[in-house]
Amino acid sequence: LVPFRKDKHQHLRYNPLRDSWILVSAHRMKRPWAGQVEKPPEEQIPRYDPRNPLCPGNTRANGEVNPDYESTFVFDNDFPALQPDAPDPGADQHPLFQSKAARGVCKVMCFHPWSDVTLPLMKKEEVVKVIEKWVELVEEIGITYPWVQIFENKGAVMGCSNPHPHCQVWASNFLPNEPALSDRCQRKYYEKHGEPLLLEYAKQEAEKKERVVVESSDWLAVVPYWATWPYQMLLLPRRHVLRLNDLTTEEREGLADIMKRLLTKYDNLFEVSFPYSMGWHGAPTGPHLKENNSHWQLHAHYYPPLLRSATVKKFMVGYEMLAQEQRDLTPEQVMYWIRVSGHCFNFAVYL
């Protein structure tokens, strides 16, 4: 038998945050692609568009006028999936037809007054302002709601319908599936090993250096060992931090810096404004603020869809939906390509 090589031989990898497995088949990148090709993102986005509801001074769908904001700007989503006052569906009749009340708030947060910038193109001080606003929102909304999901859909291919740089914040009266699962996994690991899962993971990755893309004294960005999306990234502090609002001033500045470095590399990889969905996971809030959440470690997930180029994405369909997620590249190969991308191209310059 030939000896096992992870860049050559298919194998399964375990995702300890989701208690599930990924099929890694590195050899499959060789197959030709004759399938769907995506439109690359618009190159020329006007700095100000009088019809864009996210620009300063413009009128939104509900008739409200945006202020002439100069930094970040937060408002309630005009078409919220979660509202604070939905009535309760009442007691469940049958175990196969169970429903529950869902209440919450949905907010939109503009990162910058200009439509033609993205986080990697913004000044570091401007990114710090975004982080400070995130901290504020987690702090404020987290008083009542058990979960505050901050997320950014970037690029039309990720369902983003407005090119203006922005993210969303959806808070709910329930712990959604994904954080609930992550909570269970981190708790179990903590109970068994006596230390937070992701803290130990960060230590290991910092030593191995096989998957680290960018790092600083406070932060680490790695292609996780169990990455599902081709260029997936896990961004986390090195210190034990439960929530965004526990970060020190230095750590917030360090975060702005590492985000800019990471996202500049992303943009350079295929020489395109790199699409992704990203979001923050931290210890639950609201009623959970009084509990011991030492098993938690703050982190951000980046899920980018591109696979081969600016126009060919990975399709999570068929086998992935019905059986198990599968990837065509190893996280180690990917780490290398993202790391060097900053040197090869010049699409985005780190400012």
Place this chain on the structure above:
Amino acid sequence: LVPFRKDKHQHLRYNPLRDSWILVSAHRMKRPWAGQVEKPPEEQIPRYDPRNPLCPGNTRANGEVNPDYESTFVFDNDFPALQPDAPDPGADQHPLFQSKAARGVCKVMCFHPWSDVTLPLMKKEEVVKVIEKWVELVEEIGITYPWVQIFENKGAVMGCSNPHPHCQVWASNFLPNEPALSDRCQRKYYEKHGEPLLLEYAKQEAEKKERVVVESSDWLAVVPYWATWPYQMLLLPRRHVLRLNDLTTEEREGLADIMKRLLTKYDNLFEVSFPYSMGWHGAPTGPHLKENNSHWQLHAHYYPPLLRSATVKKFMVGYEMLAQEQRDLTPEQVMYWIRVSGHCFNFAVYL
């Protein structure tokens, strides 16, 4: 407080096959869509294309020549994600860096010699031939492998890179995440209630008639109460059946008929060859053939991506990836639209 109405008020619904919750926010369909628009599928697909590796008589990537097949045709995938002989990665060192051997086979199955047909456009006898080949494959490959995943990616928007009507069969030496989860859920229900989850579900749905799209004496197709994708469908026999190869001759014919009826409605809904990923889940095979699998019920999942029209799909991004799946229409509304679609339009005619 206003009384709860499921078509008006957001709520959570429980998916008993995945032990997770879906956020249903019916009111959100009102929001305007300025996001990505998909290319509608090609209208003119040639019946025979000399460059298409799936057509009869053509040469494939590896130099093999397809026979002049007249019904179905099965061959080994030229770029398999699973191969029978991958070496074992060896014992795991650390709980956060676990890997396992993955072995299996990947096959491609053409439904018909013509590229310009789809299952709903094929004759009933031809669809019966497809079902018979599925049965054969589950029987054959299921002798050794614990899981045989039959799935069809239809349409470029679902990552399908070849318009010729075909599905794939990936078998593995492991139980993938999704069937493993479904197995646990069905077992738990069976232990608690003494009957198979999906058998009881089918009975309830057949009585309620709120979500049934097509039915016959042997089969039922419903938009499940916990549907995630807008026009998701669950297709299942009314009798307790563990696997495809347990179906009687009549049930196979009935399946061909109900599949054609369902898929014709799908095509008529937005007057387009309806894209989806679909696949079969039945009791595990291989070593599991000797176990008691009474908790299982055979079923097919249909996951179609379209939301508003032939060109606007639902994006499962951001909140969905990081927190929880969310839908903008209730399954009950959707049932109605699919049911009537066969009457309103004439894009596909039920033959």
